[in-house]
Amino acid sequence: MRISFPHLGNTYIPLKAILQGFGLDVVVPPRSSRRTLDIGTTHAPEGSCLPLKVTLGNFVEAVEAGAEALLMVGGIGPCRLGYYCELQREIMRDLKSRAELLVLEPFHADPGGLLRQVARIAGRVTPAQAARALWLGWEKTIGLDQLDQAMLAARWGQMPGAAVTSEYRSAIAALDEADSVRAVRDGVREGLSRIRSCSLQADSSRPHLRVGVVGEMYVVLETAVNLDIPRRLGELGAEVLQPITLSSWVRQHVVMDFLRMGKKSDTAALARPYLNYFVGGHGLESVGHAVEMARAGVDGVVHLAPLTCMPEIVAESILPSVSEREGIPVMSITLDEQTADAGIQTRIEAFVDLLAWRRRVQTGGQVLS
Numbered sequence: 001m002r003i004s005f006p007h008l009g010n011t012y013i014p015l016k017a018i019l020q021g022f023g024l025d026v027v028v029p030p031r032s033s034r035r036t037l038d039i040g041t042t043h044a045p046e047g048s049c050l051p052l053k054v055t056l057g058n059f060v061e062a063v064e065a066g067a068e069a070l071l072m073v074g075g076i077g078p079c080r081l082g083y084y085c086e087l088q089r090e091i092m093r094d095l096k097s098r099a100e101l102l103v104l105e106p107f108h109a110d111p112g113g114l115l116r117q118v119a120r121i122a123g124r125v126t127p128a129q130a131a132r133a134l135w136l137g138w139e140k141t142i143g144l145d146q147l148d149q150a151m152l153a154a155r156w157g158q159m160p161g162a163a164v165t166s167e168y169r170s171a172i173a174a175l176d177e178a179d180s181v182r183a184v185r186d187g188v189r190e191g192l193s194r195i196r197s198c199s200l201q202a203d204s205s206r207p208h209l210r211v212g213v214v215g216e217m218y219v220v221l222e223t224a225v226n227l228d229i230p231r232r233l234g235e236l237g238a239e240v241l242q243p244i245t246l247s248s249w250v251r252q253h254v255v256m257d258f259l260r261m262g263k264k265s266d267t268a269a270l271a272r273p274y275l276n277y278f279v280g281g282h283g284l285e286s287v288g289h290a291v292e293m294a295r296a297g298v299d300g301v302v303h304l305a306p307l308t309c310m311p312e313i314v315a316e317s318i319l320p321s322v323s324e325r326e327g328i329p330v331m332s333i334t335l336d337e338q339t340a341d342a343g344i345q346t347r348i349e350a351f352v353d354l355l356a357w358r359r360r361v362q363t364g365g366q367v368l369s
Contacts, residue, residue, distance in 0.1 A: 001025065003102075003121070004062035005071040006055035007032050009221035010148075011246055013176045014140035019071075021133020022122045029062035032224035036061060041337050043091050050306040050336050051218040052084050054225055059092060063099045071121070074105035078280030079311055138250075139181045143188035145245040147171050150195045152242055155234030156208070157199040165231070167194045209355050211238040212293040214286045215304035216312050219335055220244050226304055226335060227344045233302070236352040241298060243267075243289045244282065267292065274318050283311030287318050294326035299355045301328060302348075307336035329354060 003019055004027040005012070012028050019026045030036070032054050039060045040053030059070050072088065075081035085103040092099065102121065105114055122130055151168040158164045171191025178184040211233050219226050220242065230240045252265065267288030268278075275287045290301045303319055305312030316332045323330040331351050333344070 001069050001123075002027050002067050003069045003071060004029055004059075004065070004067035006058035006062075007222065007224070008218060009223065009246070010144055010172060011221070013144060013172070014137040014246075015071075016176075017140050018133050018137035019121070021129065021136060022125050023129075024121070024123070027062055027065050027067040029058045029065060029067075032058060032222065036224070037337055043095065045087075047308060048087070049080065049308050050225055051216075051222075052080070052087070053337065054222070055084070056088055056091060059088060059099070059101075060095065060097075063092075063097050067099055069100045069102055072101055072103050074103045076106060077278065079309075081281070136179075136181060136184070139184045140175055140178070141247045141250060143175050143184050144172070145247045146188055147175070147191055147195065148245070149242070150192050152230055152234065152240040154195050154199040155231065156237050156239045164195055164198045164234075167191070167198060171195065207237065207356050207359050209238040209300075209352065209359065210241060210298045211352075211355065212241045212243070212289065212298050212301045213304065214244065214289040214293075214301060215282065215315075216286075216306055216309050217244050217249060217282050219304045219306050221246065225306075227339065227341060229302065229304065229333070229344065229348060232345060232348050233352065236349060238299075238352055238355070241293065243292070244285065270295075274322055275314070279311045279314045281309065281311030283315040286312060286315035287322060290319055290322045290328070290330060291326055294322065294328035298328065299359060300351065301330045302351070303330060303332040305332065305334050307334050329358065 002025045005015055007029065016026045016028060036057035037054055038057070040055070040057035043060075044053045044056050055072075062070060070092075072085045073081070074085055085101060089101045092101065102117060104117055125133070147168060151164055155164045168191075171187065171194065174187040174191065175184060178187050213220060213230055213233070221244070223231070230242060233240050265285075265288075267285050269288075270291045271284050271288035274291070275284055278284055286303055286305075290303070293301055301319075301323075303312075303316065305316060316334075319330045319332060322328070329351070331347070333347065
């Protein structure tokens with residue numbers, strides 16, 4: 001079976017390793033692009049949110065590349081993710097696609113259905129082979145997050161002529177090619193060293209601004225739809241803190257769900273008294289992480305949300321209160337197919353200028369490193 005899936009940042013790397021370990025022929029769709037978005041926008045309902053449109057475009061491009069089956073996650077709760085698969089299945093049917101859509105629902109929602117779907121995908125692999133594939137995929141997930149965090153922390157102070165982005169891409173390519181846990185760990189260790197070496201001689205006269213990026217997971221992790229806002233912040237001189245990672249999502253929503261240990265997270269506790277209940281997606285986490293960063297002394301928070309995303313609309317309406325009471329500037333950016341580079345760059349530059357000015361005022365006109 002030739003199987004594919006939609007893009008979510010570099011998630012394709014661990015996912016490909018797992019599926020290949022199951023003996024499947026994996027078709028990685030082209031990176032999300034303007035064409036991907038145009039396809040999704042053309043065939044999706046106008047009022048649907050950006051993630052649905054882009055992932056639909058991924059599916060169409062994957063089928064064009066020869067995919068016979070498409071993997072998608074399901075969901076429950078207020079977020080519309082739960083009905084994406086049904087909508088996408090109908091749209092792909094209208095497009096005369098014969099590719100089958102395989103949906104992985106949350107374990108606690110339908111344990112039997114999820115296990116049957118996993119067994120079908122896993123095919124005839126032995127438990128030992130499946131365990132090795134999952135272990136390799138998990139190591140790649142952790143390595144991917146480590147490289148992402150190192151890149152976001154290093155870019156603000158990179159030396160002239162150094163290339164954090166280039167080193168990061170080399171490390172990601174090595175991670176993708178690694179075929180054993182040892183190779184993954186060695187490659188990540190070397191990649192982290194090379195990325196961090198780019199900023200060892202950072203200019204101490206520059207203000208060391210720290211900016212948090214929170215919001216809906218898809219638009220936070222998928223650079224093609226967030227117009228690479230974390231990179232832009234780094235190039236403007238801000239160390240970026242991004243608490244939403246793939247490994248944290250897997251721990252909370254896959255492992256803890258499977259073990260039925262879904263206790264409330266520390267982020268949920270931090271969100272009180274601003275928001276006391278689950279609103280779907282990452283709305284609660286957006287508020288909690290903003291509070292966490294304010295209390296940790298971060299200079300500002302950028303909140304990313306897809307247009308019409310209900311959980312993030314709730315968060316966006318609350319974040320001004322967080323900003324006022326916790327004393328931290330927060331800028332919300334809503335993304336859709338009309339969002340343009342120039343507009344984003346202007347807003348990001350203005351926000352970083354504000355943070356630098358605020359830092360100078362707080363330090364009596366002096367610039368701290």
